[in-house]
Amino acid sequence: MPHRKNFLLNRLGPDVLDRISSALVVVPLAQGDVLAESHARIEKVYFPHTGIISCVVETIGGGAIETGMIGNDGVFGASQALDDKVSLNHVVMQVSGDVSVISSDLLREAADAIPAFRGLLVKYDQFFLAQVQQTAACNALHTVQARTCKWLLRMHDLAGADLLLTQDFLAQMMGVRRTSVTEVAGELQKAGMITYSRGRIRLLDLDMIGQRACECESDVRSHYRRIFHSNEADV
Ligand SMILES: [Zn+2]
DSSP: OGGGGSHHHHTSOHHHHHHHHTTOEEEEEOTTOEEEOTTOBOOEEEEESSSEEEEEEEOTTSOEEEEEEEOTTOOBSHHHHHTTOBOSSEEEEEEOEEEEEEEHHHHHHHHHHOHHHHHHHHHHHHHHHHHHHHHHHHHHHSOHHHHHHHHHHHHHHHHOSEEEOOHHHHHHHHTSOHHHHHHHHHHHHHTTSEEEETTEEEEOOHHHHHHHSOTHHHHHHHHHHHHHSSGGGOO
């Protein structure tokens, strides 16, 4: 069952997953694919197996900053689909990968029919809100270097040590100037923690990256474990 590559879908018991699996389709998505536009209705819900979905807030002045990252530990679009709401963000594939996709209407029907499935999706939404709040605090309070290291650790958890990312993209995700990212990347490379060239960043020393990262990622991970590793979580 390929859908079990997503952590949330893997929480479902065989009966529940069987009931919704006919509505789920596995598709590959490429870096840069747009899953939702700000203020547009959510038509599909995405459960990543691999790759990373990025939620980006855009400002009228042309600025943008990432407020949330979703990998195989989560879902994009479920809470909006449950209430027929629009997307608050521009949502894009940050790292290409496979996802299980279901239409918003079918997801809502399944959640209405299976309250425990709805409960699981609501739980994830609570976690995602916590992640966004932590990101807001992090963006305001922590240095670009600490934030970059935190971000690289998260990327490593979801996509491995070899990342296809330009510094322009990284700067945009973090809401800082390209020169700031270049400076930090140079420091990390000099310290032997990463190498980067032509849109590829390779992580060499996770311990050192962890030492320079702010605490935000580990706080968010602890929160996730508290929510989903309790005994009653399986549906
Ligand atoms: Zn932080």
